Amino acid sequence: xxxxxxxxxxxxxxxxxxxxxxxxxxxxxxxxxxxxxxxxxxxxxxxxxxxxxxxxxxxxxxxxxxxxxxxxxxxxxxxxxxxxxxxxxxxxxxxxxxxxxxxxxxxxxxxxxxxxxxxxxxxxxxxxxxxxxxxxxxxxxxxxxxxxxxxxxxxxxxxxxxxxxxxxxxxxxxxxxxxxxxxxxxxxxxxxxxxxxxxxxxxxxxxxxxxxxxxxxxxxxxxxxxxxxxxxxxxxxxxxxxxxxxxxxxxxxxxxxxxxxxxxxxxxxxxxxxxxxxxxxxxxxxxxxxxxxxxxxxxxxxxxxxxxxxxxxxxxxxxxxxxxxxxxxxxxxxxxxxxxxxxxxxxxxxxxxxxxxxxxxxxxxxxxxxxxxxxxxxxxxxxxxxxxxxxxxxxxxxxxxxxxxxxxxxxxxxxxxxxxxxxxxxxxxxxxxxxxxxxxxxxxxxxxxxxxxxxxxxxxxxxxxxxxxxxxxxxxxxxxxxxxxxxxxxxxxxxxxxx
Amino acid sequence: xxxxxxxxxxxxxxxxxxxxxxxxxxxxxxxxxxxxxxxxxxxxxxxxxxxxxxxxxxxxxxxxxxxxxxxxxxxxxxxxxxxxxxxxxxxxxxxxxxxxxxxxxxx
Numbered sequence: 001x002x003x004x005x006x007x008x009x010x011x012x013x014x015x016x017x018x019x020x021x022x023x024x025x026x027x028x029x030x031x032x033x034x035x036x037x038x039x040x041x042x043x044x045x046x047x048x049x050x051x052x053x054x055x056x057x058x059x060x061x062x063x064x065x066x067x068x069x070x071x072x073x074x075x076x077x078x079x080x081x082x083x084x085x086x087x088x089x090x091x092x093x094x095x096x097x098x099x100x101x102x103x104x105x106x107x108x109x110x111x112x113x114x115x116x117x118x119x120x121x122x123x124x125x126x127x128x129x130x131x132x133x134x135x136x137x138x139x140x141x142x143x144x145x146x147x148x149x150x151x152x153x154x155x156x157x158x159x160x161x162x163x164x165x166x167x168x169x170x171x172x173x174x175x176x177x178x179x180x181x182x183x184x185x186x187x188x189x190x191x192x193x194x195x196x197x198x199x200x201x202x203x204x205x206x207x208x209x210x211x212x213x214x215x216x217x218x219x220x221x222x223x224x225x226x227x228x229x230x231x232x233x234x235x236x237x238x239x240x241x242x243x244x245x246x247x248x249x250x251x252x253x254x255x256x257x258x259x260x261x262x263x264x265x266x267x268x269x270x271x272x273x274x275x276x277x278x279x280x281x282x283x284x285x286x287x288x289x290x291x292x293x294x295x296x297x298x299x300x301x302x303x304x305x306x307x308x309x310x311x312x313x314x315x316x317x318x319x320x321x322x323x324x325x326x327x328x329x330x331x332x333x334x335x336x337x338x339x340x341x342x343x344x345x346x347x348x349x350x351x352x353x354x355x356x357x358x359x360x361x362x363x364x365x366x367x368x369x370x371x372x373x374x375x376x377x378x379x380x381x382x383x384x385x386x387x388x389x390x391x392x393x394x395x396x397x398x399x400x401x402x403x404x405x406x407x408x409x410x411x412x413x414x415x416x417x418x419x420x421x422x423x424x425x426x427x428x429x430x431x432x433x434x435x436x437x438x439x440x441x442x443x444x445x446x447x448x449x450x451x452x453x454x455x456x457x458x459x460x461x462x463x464x465x466x467x468x469x470x471x472x473x474x475x476x477x478x479x480x481x482x483x484x485x486x487x488x489x490x491x492x493x494x495x496x497x498x499x
Numbered sequence: 500x501x502x503x504x505x506x507x508x509x510x511x512x513x514x515x516x517x518x519x520x521x522x523x524x525x526x527x528x529x530x531x532x533x534x535x536x537x538x539x540x541x542x543x544x545x546x547x548x549x550x551x552x553x554x555x556x557x558x559x560x561x562x563x564x565x566x567x568x569x570x571x572x573x574x575x576x577x578x579x580x581x582x583x584x585x586x587x588x589x590x591x592x593x594x595x596x597x598x599x600x601x602x603x604x605x606x
Contacts, residue, residue, distance in 0.1 A: 174554055174555050174558060175554075175558070178555070178558035178559070178561070178562060181562060182561065182562060182565060185562065185565050185566070185569075186565070189565075189569050216514075217513050217514065218514060218519075219514040219515060219516035219518075219519050220516070220519035220520075220521070222522075223522040223524075224521075224522070225521050233522075233524070235572065236570065236571070236572045237569065237570065243522040245518070245519045245520045245521070245522070246514055246515050246516050246517075246518055246519030246520075247513050247514055247515060247518070248513050248514075248515050248518070251518075251520060252520055252522075254522075261570070263569055264566055264569050264570055265566075266537070266562075266563075266566050267566075409513065412513075413513065
């Protein structure tokens, strides 16, 4: 029994297998067709003309041309099509051609696939509809071709050859391009990183080493603790920070260098289109008692307008100051934003004008100047702050910004000593009180809104809970009723039974 | 106040070592960090590469991964996204080069 039963089972399995294969073959060929069609539709515009010539070239004379033609029309196609082709079509040349596909073993079987089911699927082909089909797609119809023109027999083979050659080449182009880009990217990462570091170090060497301007003004330099703490703190690959502290009138100074993303090839290429600058920002945290009520900013004309609109304290307290007549004033490219004329006049001193901001000096030394902004109402944790923003020059031309950097300690002292006149003070006081009231009101409004929201939410929650509860209660009641009814019914049944 | 001893003209010296405060790095909340666009693009390309079996897309994903890695600021935070993008990109490449040629052509 066992012996006879066993082969039977195998047979059955085999039959099933065959069936399965057939089905699969069909579905696969359908899939092929569908895929080819979709690809063809998208790329018909490319291959249309050339493919047409193929159909005309069934004659024997054109045979040589046919061998070569697929080469160029392959060439025109875009990568996605050839890619999928390489995987879809038989690939007998894998041994001779360096193919990126490392699995040549999986290739021979599919060779049979498109031909086997051809009889079944070909009924669905309407030749008129697919005039634009290239030759190799027509390979599933060898009988017809042989009837029409005998020399066309080797056609599928010959077309497959150059196609595969091109496929291997094409697929390599993607890898070559991407791989080389990656290599360049990595090389650029290290070179760009070093470039940025050199620039930051050049700045630190110029302004923060022994005998330099920051060493003379601050008792503590660097971001660490102890004597030889590192001067610069690196944050990311293109942001460097320098910290100094221990000076009269201020708590500390934080300089942040934001350099170009030289380490990043993509943003470097992007910066070729949209140029940007290496910038350094000084934030000076003033002592609470050392800074009077001052809101003041200087920037290039365009930027000043933007600042006046966008920066909150400038928008609230200050306005653009017109050039006063009968006095030396800042260069024409600059404009001054200030709370009052008095402040502007007092803060733009003769010395500063002479050093940096007068027409002549600005042309020479002010190239890197972007903006400066002093405020006692700075949004953020520390309110009294001086902000300076400069563009960094080359690593070899750090001297260019010496005068700009000298502005920092100069203004720390100037503002530290500066006292408003009583008249101006009362004005600014009133403005600040008003602003404080407004912010208080806003805060209160926000708080109230939050409270209301909370209340509404709580109410909703309660209602929901109630609804749930009531639903549950109804449910319970129903259940009870049901039970009661059942109970009522039960005895009757019993009664009837009893009877 | 003027505890430094090197300078006789301490009145003109603005330095005040007693007032020196060591640097305190301000912790930056992850929301304030600049958005990692390249990481996002890498994820998108990586998924596209896997879904459509498109080599170029996977390669682009790897390139953007490299960019994202190059611009990394906050290690713990960014590494998640980058590793995800990297996984997708590598998966796409593996299925492209090592995997079955295409679901349709399997025997």
